[in-house]
Amino acid sequence: MKKNNSFTKDLSAQQRIEIDACTQCGECLKCCPVQEVTGKPKISPPEKMRMFREFIKATDGMKSRLFGQSEIDKELLEDFTKAVYECTVCGACGEACTVGIHTQRLWPMLRREMVKRGLGPLGVQTKMQEVITNTGNPYNKPASERFSPWFPAHVSVEEKAEIAYYAGCTGVYEAQPMVKGDVLILGASGVPFTMLPPEDEVCCGFPLFITGQHDMLEGLVKRLVDAYAVRGVKTLVCSCPCCVNIMARDWPAFYGKELPFKIRHISQFTIDALNSGALRFKRELNERLIYHDPCYLSRGVGVIEEPRSVLRSIPGVELVEFERHGMDSRCCGSGGAARKVFHDNAIAMGRLAIDEAVAKKADRLILACPACYAKVNEAMSDHDKKIKITDIMELAAEMIDCGER
Amino acid sequence: MNLTGIILTSALYIALLFFIGGVIGRLIIYSEVSTANGTHSLKRRPLFFSRMSSIFSELFLLKRLMKANPLLWVGEWLFHISFAFVLLRHLRYFIEPAPAWLFDFDVFGIISGFMLFSSLVFILAVKMFIERAYFSSYNFSLLALLVFISVTGLLMNMILKTDLVEIKFFAMGIATFTPQSLPVSSIFFTHFFSFIIFILLLPSHIFTAPITILEAFRRDEDIKTIMHDEKK
Structure with missing residues (x-):
């Protein structure tokens, strides 16, 4: 039986194997962007693996099973937390990994372990759950400002349609030329599309997922998926890679079943429209x-x-x-x-x-x-x-x- | 039988028990599958036999390492191959009667011994003088120990000849749990003792890499289906 402070309780078998499989070869350091700009091997992927193995050894190892769990060095826990949150979770280390560890998925799971212990997230990330609960987005911006400052007046949005567009919080609040471009392309294609009202287009969950704060995810995902389903959506188009990623990879798991629509990136929609002559x-x-x-x-x-x-x-x-x-x-x-x-x-x-x-x-x-x-x-x-x-x-x-x- | 023989044979058994215990411990951890981890929702495509050649090259040719670092790959691949052949050559000490093919293989086994030593020195040199971004003292210790074991093995074979019959008796004693006298040879003692240390240092998760390599191969295949309709 797993004890509550186990470091492997919420990891999949594959992820546990991945943590062990790291050979500490250091090949990943060559493509780690954090290494490129900091040059600190102490926060490198193999060091994170090494530290996490120490935690597993202390709570789940053979010795701990036979003689009880040992205390984990607080400094090591803090070092690990800083290292795992300083990472950009870009996954380049996993692509370069000589044994193929899927780090883009593993790091968020290890961050979650730190959240469970009250060590993560860090800085402004700690307010994310509260802010999303209050405003629906991680930027603490009012829903009334979600679409109005940039949405092109001549583009019409249907109440119901087979195609839906999800703009995403970062796009609408921090990269408006991008989301405006998306909507202009959708409009120009002549394909009817729908969108959720600003107060209903809440965070996709990615910032919470990536920082290891998974408590609210199921609620957010169900709210969004059900809202699109009601509008008869068959394809959900989005331009934000982070949103697209969580929608395609994790929404079905948090929704509890297969999504009632496909997820497509705006570039896929655009090339199809160009090929068909719609654009x-x-x-x-x-x-x-x-x-x-x-x-x-x-x-x-x-x-x-x-x-x-x-x-x-x-x-x-x-x-x-x-x-x-x-x-x-x-x-x-x-x-x-x-x-x-x-x-x-x-x-x-x-x-x-x-x-x-x-x-x-x-x-x-x-x-x-x-x-x-x-x-x-x-x-x-x-x-x-x-x-x-x-x-x-x-x-x-x-x-x-x-x-x- | 002498006391040293009993002590060393027992030490090997204990080292092997520690290693096997470690492997079992790992398997227990892996088997406690989480149900709370709601993140792996992708539909997996089965591994078809048509992909077997690709899978073989991923595992046998260490393709990921080849892509990451061709120079190191040369050393690592030669090391793995020669290590396998050297271990195979050692089988003749533990089987009675040893099959004829093992003797036919002898010359190749000796060549593998040299190849093992050269590849290890090559890997160490690459790690020490070229790839210096990250240094694992544990990996370095294992590599250095392997170099030492291969050197003592080659010395026994080429210069400090040791009585093969005595070695065979000793090895058969290990294989049949009836400890025999240790051959009177300081180089054999050193070789054998270093091997026990190697087993003790060998990580119990050494067999996980092929699993993750195979999983990465499947992942590379599966990624094509996440956002793209499968071609009919």
Whole structure:
């Protein structure tokens, strides 16, 4: 029987095996963005694994089973907590892992263990549950400001439709050109779509999930899924990679059964509309673009080709790649809800993306994530290198000439 | 039989018991499957036989390591292969009568011994002089110990010849739980004693890597179905 303070009680068998399987080879350090900007091996993935193994040994090991659990060094617990929350949970370490540990899923579960012990989350993350309960979003913004400041007046939203659009909290409050671009594209396609009213489009749960605070998730997910089901939705379209990730991967588990609709990224909707002729790029763009893969879109759910296909469809565009792209992409610094707590790390990571884009002589850096959009723009202020930053749908809407920009 | 033989044989049994106990302990932890973990909702695709060649290359060719670090991969792959062959060659001491193919294999086994030593030195050199971002003292100790065991093994085979009949008696004693006298050879003592230390240091979770590699392979396959309709 597992004791209450077991460190493995809420981990899956696979995750327990993964913690053991780390060979401490250190290959992951080469692609860890936190390592790139801090250079501190003490907060590296193999160190986190090593520390967590110590916790398991103390509470679940053979000796603890036979002779009782031993006290865990408080300092080690605090060191681990800081290390696991300083991580951007981008999953690059897992992609590089020589034994294939799925770190993008493991780190949030280990964060949850720290939450259970009152050690996590950190800083502003601690207020997240309360803020979401009160306002429906993690930014403590009123629902009345969710859509009104940016929503294009000429685009109509149906009460019921087979396609629904979920804008997402980060997009509506921190990256409005992005969500505006989404809606303009949806409108231009001529496909009827529905949206929930601002007070009903609550947080998708991702910030809570990623910070290990899972108590409210079931309620949020059921509320959203049921609301879309009532509107007869068959496909839920979203542009935020974090929202898309939790919707596709975890919503069914928290909902308790298969979702009554499919989840699709806006780039998938757009390329389908371009291919079917529902959308057509009217303008030419003679620019060299560089596209940054959001971690939760590429490594998270495998949407890699569609954004590139959209960009390549724009007449005149030359598309170049980052050294690390697709499944190997480098985090922009805003992942894992770490950007609000470890601000300097996030800015430094964002600047790495800017520097490489400038070095590749790109005219424009194309992003596809509201968190990336907000952070990389912030990273560029006071930075010596400059590049035009545009969201992929913001650009697509401009090239289609949707009537309002 | 001499006392040293009994002590060393017992020490090996104890080391093996610790290792097996550790493995069982791990299995108990893994078997206590959580029901509260609501995160793995993806439908799993079965592993088809048509994918067997890919699975084989993932496990046998250590493809993930090859992608991550080709230089280290050369050393690691040679190490794993040569280690397997060296262990296979040692079988002849524990089987009576030893099958003829084991003797046919002898020359190849000796070559593997050199390959084992070279690959270990290569891995150590890569770790010490090229890949210095992260250093695990535990891994370093295991590697150094393996180098030492392989050196003593090669020395026994090439220079400080040890009576093979005595070794066979001793090994058969271990295999049949009837401890025999330790061969009169300080190099054999060193080799055997180092091996006991190696077993004691060997992590009980050493067999988990193939499981995670296989799971990663399935994950790479499954990711194609999360946001994309399966092609009919």
